[in-house]
Amino acid sequence: MTKVGVIGAGKWGSALAFALSEKCEVYITSRTPRDMKNFVSLDEILKLEYIVIAIPAQQVSSWLRENFKYNDHKILVAAKGIEASTGRFLNEIYEEYVPDDNIAFLSGPSFATEVMKSLPTALVVNSKNEELSQKFASFFPSFIKTYTSTDVAGAEVAGAYKNVIAIAAGICEGLNLGKNAAASLISRGLVEMQRFGKEYGAKEESFVGLSGAGDLFLTASSTMSRNFRVGLGIAEGKSKEQIVEELGEVAEGIGTTYALYKIAQEKDLYLPIAREVYNMLEGLDPHVSLSNFLAN
Numbered sequence: 261m262t263k264v265g266v267i268g269a270g271k272w273g274s275a276l277a278f279a280l281s282e283k284c285e286v287y288i289t290s291r292t293p294r295d296m297k298n299f300v301s302l303d304e305i306l307k308l309e310y311i312v313i314a315i316p317a318q319q320v321s322s323w324l325r326e327n328f329k330y331n332d333h334k335i336l337v338a339a340k341g342i343e344a345s346t347g348r349f350l351n352e353i354y355e356e357y358v359p360d361d362n363i364a365f366l367s368g369p370s371f372a373t374e375v376m377k378s379l380p381t382a383l384v385v386n387s388k389n390e391e392l393s394q395k396f397a398s399f400f401p402s403f404i405k406t407y408t409s410t411d412v413a414g415a416e417v418a419g420a421y422k423n424v425i426a427i428a429a430g431i432c433e434g435l436n437l438g439k440n441a442a443a444s445l446i447s448r449g450l451v452e453m454q455r456f457g458k459e460y461g462a463k464e465e466s467f468v469g470l471s472g473a474g475d476l477f478l479t480a481s482s483t484m485s486r487n488f489r490v491g492l493g494i495a496e497g498k499s500k501e502q503i504v505e506e507l508g509e510v511a512e513g514i515g516t517t518y519a520l521y522k523i524a525q526e527k528d529l530y531l532p533i534a535r536e537v538y539n540m541l542e543g544l545d546p547h548v549s550l551s552n553f554l555a556n
Contacts, residue, residue, distance in 0.1 A: 261285040264399060265305035266312045268338075269294045270509070273314035275372035276338055280312070282401035302327060310334045310399070312366075316510040317341025317420070321353050328357055335363045336385070336396045340419030341512040342519035347526075349416040349460075361389040364396050367415040367471035369478035371485070378403045384470050386415040407470065414466025417457040422476040423487040423513030424520060425449035427537050429480035430491020431546055445533070446480050452533050456520075459527065487513035500541050517541060 262284045266277045269290035277288045277298075287298045289305045305311060306329070315323050317339050335358050342349055354363055364387035374381065382405040387393040393408035400406045409415065425446065432442050453476070454467040466472055479485045483492070490511045493503035500514060521538040524531045536549045 262310060262399065263287065263308050264310045264312060265289070265308040266314060267302070267305055268314035268316075269296065269299070270314065270316075271372040272338060272370075273312075275370075275375040276312055276314060279375050279378075279401050279404060280399050284310075284399050306331070306333070308333075310336075310396075312336045312338050314338040317350060317512055318344060318510070318515045320350060321346075321348075324353065324357050330357050333358065333362065334392060334395070336366055337363065338366045339512070340367070340416075340423065342420045342516045342523075344515035344518040344522075347519045347523045349413075349420065351412050351416055360387075361392065363387065364389070364392050365412055365415050365419075366396075367419050367475065369470065369474045371478065371482070373484060375404070380404070382407065382470055382474070384409050384415065386410070386412050386471070388412060409466065409471070411463045411466045411471075413460045414457055414462035415471045417460055417462050418453060418467055418472040418475060420512070420516045421453035421456060421520070421534075422449075422472070422479050423511070424517045424534050424537055425453065425476055426479040426485050426487035427491040427494070427511075427513045427517065427541075428533050430485075430488040430493075431495045431537075431540065432491070433488070434492040434495020435546055435550070437550075442481075446476065449480070449533055450476055452531055456529065456531060459529065486511040490514060494540050495546055499543070513537075514541060 264280055264284045264286050266273050266288040269288050277286045280286050287300045289300055289302050311333050337350055364385050368383035370381055380403045384407045385393045385397045386409045388410055397406035397408055428445055432445050486507055490503050517537050520534040536553050540546055540549050
């Protein structure tokens with residue numbers, strides 16, 4: 261069996277370790293020691309050839325700088341997001357440390373809770389190296405159908421942007437705006453993220469597949485989504501600080517919203533949903549934001 265290391269023992273990292281263990285010999289580590297099967301030190305993980313990194317997007321840059329030394333590793337990145345402080349996508353952060361041919365990015369609809377129950381889903385392994393995509397895809401269990409793609413930009417944009425739309429969808433739900441509004445919001449959100457993706461050379465078909473529409477429909481329609489719950493909190497008039505404290509875990513959409521707002525300002529891009537989510541995270545009354553959105 262191929263040995264695979266997982267870095268990050270949160271819900272998603274733990275779910276991936278569970279799933280991959282059907283076909284692989286899996287070891288896992290995290291910053292905080294855990295009482296779990298095959299938990300080892302980071303040094304032990306970094307001796308392995310195949311590594312899955314499930315570290316939240318806002319922590320990746322500092323973690324790589326402080327902990328990672330490349331040694332011909334084959335990396336599968338399992339996080340989604342944009343670095344709020346710089347506006348960099350994860351592939352842009354990792355390119356300083358890992359060659360393009362040795363890195364892949366995981367995308368698609370995948371709640372950790374359902375993966376832990378072995379419920380079926382489908383995911384995409386994205387890499388400029390098709391052979392590497394196929395290799396990582398072969399590690400996944402029988403209950404996860406895997407596809408491969410070379411459109412890293414599409415996967416990165418869709419995976420990050422859908423979390424922002426999910427916050428908006430949670431606000432829509434919390435304000436009791438109805439199913440018509442929710443469907444309109446999500447479909448326009450898909451258009452918005454596809455338009456944004458063109459700026460980065462993403463392929464249009466990625467946004468109507470698992471990486472785009474599939475992940476968006478899941479994340480923007482369920483309280484199992486942390487970002488959706490962020491939206492519910494905003495609708496209740498809570499501050500982002502209070503929401504994060506109550507969640508007790510990372511909601512990538514918050515940092516990504518700030519990154520998108522910054523990028524939109526710098527490049528003069530029309531991102532109306534992301535803009536209003538930013539305004540509400542900054543304290544604008546959701547009803548005022550709704551009126552602004554409908555008027556523009």
